[in-house]
Amino acid sequence: MNKVYKNALEAIEGITDNQTIMFGGFGLCGIPENTISELVKSKIKGLVCISNNCGVDDFGLGLLLKTKQIRKMIASYVGENGEFERQFLSGELEVELVPQGTLAERIRAAGAGIPAFYVPAGYGTEIGIGKESRNFNGKMHLMENALEADFAIIKAWKGDTHGNLIYKNTALNFNSLMAMAGKITIAEVEEIVPAGELDPNYIHTPGIFVQRIFQGVNYEKRIEKLTLSAS
Amino acid sequence: MALDKNQIAKRIALELKDGDYVNLGIGIPTLVANYIPQGIHVILHSENGMLGMGPFPTKENVDPDLINAGKQTITSLPGSSFFDSATSFAMIRGGHIDITVLGAFEVSEKGDMASWKVPGKIVKGMGGAMDLVASAKNIIVAMQHANKGQSKLLKKCSLPLTGINCVKRIVTDLAVIDITEHGFKLMERAPGITVDQIVAATEANLIIEGDIPEINI
Numbered sequence: 001m002n003k004v005y006k007n008a009l010e011a012i013e014g015i016t017d018n019q020t021i022m023f024g025g026f027g028l029c030g031i032p033e034n035t036i037s038e039l040v041k042s043k044i045k046g047l048v049c050i051s052n053n054c055g056v057d058d059f060g061l062g063l064l065l066k067t068k069q070i071r072k073m074i075a076s077y078v079g080e081n082g083e084f085e086r087q088f089l090s091g092e093l094e095v096e097l098v099p100q101g102t103l104a105e106r107i108r109a110a111g112a113g114i115p116a117f118y119v120p121a122g123y124g125t126e127i128g129i130g131k132e133s134r135n136f137n138g139k140m141h142l143m144e145n146a147l148e149a150d151f152a153i154i155k156a157w158k159g160d161t162h163g164n165l166i167y168k169n170t171a172l173n174f175n176s177l178m179a180m181a182g183k184i185t186i187a188e189v190e191e192i193v194p195a196g197e198l199d200p201n202y203i204h205t206p207g208i209f210v211q212r213i214f215q216g217v218n219y220e221k222r223i224e225k226l227t228l229s230a231s
Numbered sequence: 232m233a234l235d236k237n238q239i240a241k242r243i244a245l246e247l248k249d250g251d252y253v254n255l256g257i258g259i260p261t262l263v264a265n266y267i268p269q270g271i272h273v274i275l276h277s278e279n280g281m282l283g284m285g286p287f288p289t290k291e292n293v294d295p296d297l298i299n300a301g302k303q304t305i306t307s308l309p310g311s312s313f314f315d316s317a318t319s320f321a322m323i324r325g326g327h328i329d330i331t332v333l334g335a336f337e338v339s340e341k342g343d344m345a346s347w348k349v350p351g352k353i354v355k356g357m358g359g360a361m362d363l364v365a366s367a368k369n370i371i372v373a374m375q376h377a378n379k380g381q382s383k384l385l386k387k388c389s390l391p392l393t394g395i396n397c398v399k400r401i402v403t404d405l406a407v408i409d410i411t412e413h414g415f416k417l418m419e420r421a422p423g424i425t426v427d428q429i430v431a432a433t434e435a436n437l438i439i440e441g442d443i444p445e446i447n448i
Contacts, residue, residue: 026279026280026298026302026316027302028295029279029295029296029297029298029302030296052316075356076356076357076358076359077355077356077357077358078355078356079353079355079356080355085353088354089353097354097356097357099357099358099359099360099361099362100278100316100320100357100358100359100362101316101317101319101320101323101324101359101362102320102361102362103316104315104316104317104319104320105317105320107317119324119362119365120324120365120366121324121361121362121365121366121394122361122365122394123394123395124343124392124394124395124396125361125391125392125393125394125395126391126392127357127361157296167313168296169281169294169296169297169307169313170277170279170280170281170296170297170298170299170313171296172280172313172314172315173279173280173315174315174316175315176315177316177317204315221295221296222295223293223295223298223304224298224302225298225301225302225304226293226303226304227287227303227304227305228287228289228293228304229287229289
């Protein structure tokens with residue numbers, strides 16, 4: 001068993017045009033910076049991307065937008081991105097907006113082998129149009145389908161050679177869920193250690209969900225909205 | 232006089248009970264955290280995956296791996312916890328969050344609300360708002376009573392809905408209004424604002440019973 005890859009270039013082997021790819025992160029927090037940069041260089045196009053947001057104009061998934069490598073975006077919130085707006089309004093980019101909790105659960109469900117489930121979010125709104133609905137305990141729910149991907153590309157803080165992962169603070173967000181939902185999951189980490197060094201009691205993502213892991217370099221960790229206390 | 236944003240936040244803070252788990256949306260709701268009454272200890276939930284959200288950091292304490300749902304840098308407090316997005320929304324959907332405060336463009340007398348989309352304008356997405364309003368036990372809306380002279384409290388929302396039959400209470404610059412099975416009920420009025428002024432500023436009908444006290448802030 002060897003899950004350890006040298007870098008992002010090696011790790012993206014097999015990603016081709018028109019595939020569906022999940023990207024971990026919330027805003028710019030906990031995004032797989034190295035792999036995104038490598039995909040920009042790869043010129044792979046026609047991608048269907050699943051991510052809570054779509055980066056900003058010149059960072060994160062915004063980089064793949066700029067080069068028009070994304071055909072369709074599935075996300076919950078896509079504000080603060082001028083190029084996204086332009087491509088969406090001109091019809092170049094297809095967009096599916098999904099309530100955030102439903103998005104998270106659809107990803108989790110795919111990883112957990114649950115093809116569909118019911119949630120109340122969006123019932124009675126335009127999100128519910130065309131969806132099966134059902135009353136449970138006097139409350140209406142919508143049926144939502146699992147959301148899987150050819151590749152899940154995620155970012156963790158530390159990982160080991162078995163693919164066990166630990167995330168830091170709110171950089172956890174969608175990463176651990178997407179790890180479960182990719183046919184192939186690529187994890188980039190800030191530090192990779194030999195199996196046995198991470199305390200098994202504190203693993204967020206067990207290595208079974210991770211097929212490829214590499215230690216990233218030069219993390220910028222850009223802050224989208226630096227907000228300081230008045231004092 | 233009509234309440235300003237901070238006074239709306241201060242009034243909403245009076246709704247908090249000791250031990251509540253609270254989700255505050257972006258805008259006026261965020262300000263509620265500045266007015267939590269003395270002796271009341273609440274735990275703030277941020278739907279990107281955190282309980283126990285603290286104040287904004289000092290320059291020295293900024294951590295790019297620690298942000299809130301508005302993508303702002305934030306701090307954690309003793310007793311904080313981090314979790315994935317599915318767990319975060321399990322807290323919401325499962326009814327574990329006690330109070331949710333959010334903004335809205337419109338609220339109807341049935342408790343429907345619209346907050347995420349204005350047709351013809353840029354659509355940014357609903358984020359977690361639809362999940363929150365579909366499941367939170369107690370939803371309080373913080374908003375201005377009117378927008379450019381147009382009442383935001385309506386018989387029926389005109390904009391695309393975020394959720395139906397979900398809002399319990401609205402705090403505006405003019406009044407505190409509950410949503411009952413018979414429609415909007417006026418509970419409190421801003422200091423110096425008359426009942427007639429509130430009625431005139433409200434498109435929907437208002438149920439008015441007895442003397443309406445002034446908001447005490």
